[in-house]
Amino acid sequence: MPSVEEFVESAGLYFERxxxxxxxxRVIGLLLVDPDDSADAPGLCERLGVAKSSMSVALGRLERSGLVERFRPPRGRRDRYRLTDDVFGRAFRAKMAEFAAFARLAxxxxxxxxxxxTSRxxxxxMRDMxxxxxxxxPGLLDRWDRENRTTGDGPASAGGVRDEFGEQGVPGVAR
Amino acid sequence: MPSVEEFVESAGLYFERxxxxxxxxRVIGLLLVDPDDSADAPGLCERLGVAKSSMSVALGRLERSGLVERFRPPRGRRDRYRLTDDVFGRAFRAKMAEFAAFARLAxxxxxxxxxxxTSRxxxxxMRDMxxxxxxxxPGLLDRWDRENRTTGDGPASAGGVRDEFGEQGVPGVAR
DNA sequence: TAGTTTGTTCGGATCGTTCCGAACAAACTA
DNA sequence: TAGTTTGTTCGGAACGATCCGAACAAACTA
Structure with missing residues (x-):
């Protein structure tokens, strides 16, 4: 009988890969299953048992990678964090940068x-593949967007392929 | 002005990701540019400046992951190693296992x-995507195989998607 | 059988990353 | 202005992964 905690730990392992x-x-895991669509840093530290310094760098990276966005409610005193609308689309698109990188390596x-x-x-x-x-x-992603448009929000994140994913590109999200 | 050594180091970094x-x-990098289509462990140790114990585990992993294959010439006294015909196809296919894994996580x-x-x-x-x-x-891979068939060897490695990639699955090859 | 070569396994050292606690900076409150 | 809260940055500790040298096992040679 799995629990939310176990799911969060699984997610930690998966995204670590x-x-x-x-x-x-683990932050992503928690945001995925939490009824609230956003959380704040102190709360995340509490629920995940992590020092606020560690949380600060983790959230900073997640934000820079475009997986999580930070916002501050009108008269709020602390930042809140939520998953980007198109989290997984971004993850997949980050893969594309890898493709290009390996073509360049070739x-x-x-x-x-x-x-x-033979070597050539x-x-x-390798390069051509x-x-x-x-x-x-990208066509595959577009097709999925087209076939799964839920609201009238257009193709989710058609623009803004984020080349940097974390500081050094995400190794492999689609993986 | 790039050299073979620099390429090998680049490849080391890329595949490390x-x-x-x-x-x-680095082994893969060397095999990619080496005129000989195979190499042996002592030679790789020599050229890459690596202890034979490290080489042994590296080659073992590469072999288990299906990226490199080991063979022994008829009356040879030492093993030789070469890139699998469909190295990159395998790499891509390994990604597919990841897709399934993340669907299961969802x-x-x-x-x-x-x-x-909202959470559901x-x-x-996530699961559907x-x-x-x-x-x-897989269809994309098949299409590439179809459009780039060089010899009459059929769709390269159509069978045998290797679920294990290294011991714990390759994080993201296609990435 | 003794010696050589090839390859794997083991223990310890090294390296990079993550994490924590503490110090710090900035914004707000009273 | 003094105090509180939120968030970042820094130094050191802890952890995991790799790597090396040495010991070991197996196959072959002379």
Missing amino acids: LGLSRTAG EQGLAVVGDDA ARLER YAFMGREF | LGLSRTAG EQGLAVVGDDA ARLER YAFMGREF
Whole structure:
């Protein structure tokens, strides 16, 4: 019989594999199942048993990566945090930057490798494959947006592919 | 002016972000640009300046993950290692397992979350999105195989999606 | 059988990351 | 202005992962 706590810990593990810290992953897990659509830092520290300094860096990273957004209610005295509307869309789109990065890595290889036919063919194949995925993956996302439009909010986050994901790009979200 | 060594180090960094060890990443980098289509462990240790014990575990992981295959020439006395034909296809396919995993995480969330409509909708959306990607991504790979068939070897590695990628699944290859 | 080569496993050292508590800065309150 | 609350930054501790050298096992050679 699973509990909310167990789910939060699972989420921590899952998102840690995506390159986030454990704490950041647990925050996302909590925001996913919490009835309130937002939480504040002291509350998160309390519920997750984490020092506020750690929470500060975790939330800072989550915000910079675009997974969580920070806001302050009109006359409020503390920030609140909620999941971005298109959290997972962003996660997937972050993958796309990876595709491009690996295509560039292949290019770098082509620039240094000699004229050996086999090596060149291998690197060209690598480059082309990642380029292909980088080209085609957005279409998949668009199709999902199209087929699952819930409200009239248009294609969720069609713009603003965030190239930075955390400070050094998220390793692999779609993974 | 880039050199082969610099490329190998870059590859080490890139593949490290995918969840491989630095050494394993450098091995892949070297195999990518090396004119010989295979290498042996002592040679890799020499060229990469790594202890043979480290090389042993790196190669073992690469082999178990399906990125590198080990073979022994007919009357040879030492193993040789080469990139799998479909290295990157495997990498991409490993991502698919991730999709399924995150869909399951969402299910776990739905099992513990109350009846709050917003939370449930968010988790259902997460589940559906990852499920969608898990369904559709293979088609993308197949299409690439179809459009880039170089020889008559059929769709490269159509079978055998490797669920384990390293011991604990590769974080994000396609990423 | 003795010796060599190849590869794996083990214990300890090293490295990078995360985390905590404390100090600090900024905004608000009384 | 003094005090409180919120959030960030800093130094050090703790943890995990990798790596190395050494011991070990297995296969082959002479």
